[in-house]
Amino acid sequence: SYELTQPPSVSVSPGQTARITCSGDALPKKYAYWYQQKSGQAPVVVIYEDSKRPSGIPERFSGSSSGTMATLTISGAQVEDEADYYCCSTASSGNLVVFGGGTKLTVL
Amino acid sequence: EVQLVESGGGLVKPGGSLRLSCAASGFTFSNASMTWVRQAPGKGLEWVGRIKSKTDGGTTDYAAPVKGRFTISRDDSKNTLYLQMNSLKTEDTAVYYCTTGVHYWGQGTLVTVSS
Numbered sequence: 548s549y550e551l552t553q554p555p556s557v558s559v560s561p562g563q564t565a566r567i568t569c570s571g572d573a574l575p576k577k578y579a580y581w582y583q584q585k586s587g588q589a590p591v592v593v594i595y596e597d598s599k600r601p602s603g604i605p606e607r608f609s610g611s612s613s614g615t616m617a618t619l620t621i622s623g624a625q626v627e628d629e630a631d632y633y634c635c636s637t638a639s640s641g642n643l644v645v646f647g648g649g650t651k652l653t654v655l
Numbered sequence: 656e657v658q659l660v661e662s663g664g665g666l667v668k669p670g671g672s673l674r675l676s677c678a679a680s681g682f683t684f685s686n687a688s689m690t691w692v693r694q695a696p697g698k699g700l701e702w703v704g705r706i707k708s709k710t711d712g713g714t715t716d717y718a719a720p721v722k723g724r725f726t727i728s729r730d731d732s733k734n735t736l737y738l739q740m741n742s743l744k745t746e747d748t749a750v751y752y753c754t755t756g757v758h759y760w761g762q763g764t765l766v767t768v769s770s
Contacts, residue, residue, distance in 0.1 A: 548719060580757060582700070584700075589752060589760040589762050589763060590692075590700065590752075590760055591760075592757055592758055595757050595758070598680065601758060631699075633700050635699060635700075635702075642716045643702070643716060643718065644690070644702040644705065645702060646692075646699060646700040646702060647699060648699050648701075649699040649700070
């Protein structure tokens, strides 16, 4: 079965750049999506189709994808960015969707 | 404003069945592919399955752990998405989210499978 691999945790100080990676064999051909989930809340998409940012998402959130790795970058992370982040993509068959295991971002 | 409101969660015994509903508004439901995602307590997000719009064939796809036990359907006349869950297992305990697949998510409904 297809898997997306994320680091379990990333920690940065406020104002620093946080980078969260997601690796998967199909990423060269499939888009990556990134979701932010704060405690007790539904997920919110922060990046879609590798690098597009929805309206209302701060400009400090950006995404990129190269080869088998997608990266979510938070430039100048804020305390309010503390959350779990999940990458999401599609298996090469196109029929199945997979989430990464999630990365807990700590900003302190 | 897009709204997705799940209902139907609750406590069910192992082996039992439950049907979840998701009432959609604020967009053209009949044109949308719809997805169910779940999250076990303290765990990550898990894709459950998807149903395409009728214009895209209306086909369904399921994750391996639920294939053959869960059925996704839709009633476009009622703007409602369903998840029929049969032969439930304790590991199906989770918050179940209805989503348009990317941008819009409901708040979820809790399903607890326990004896």
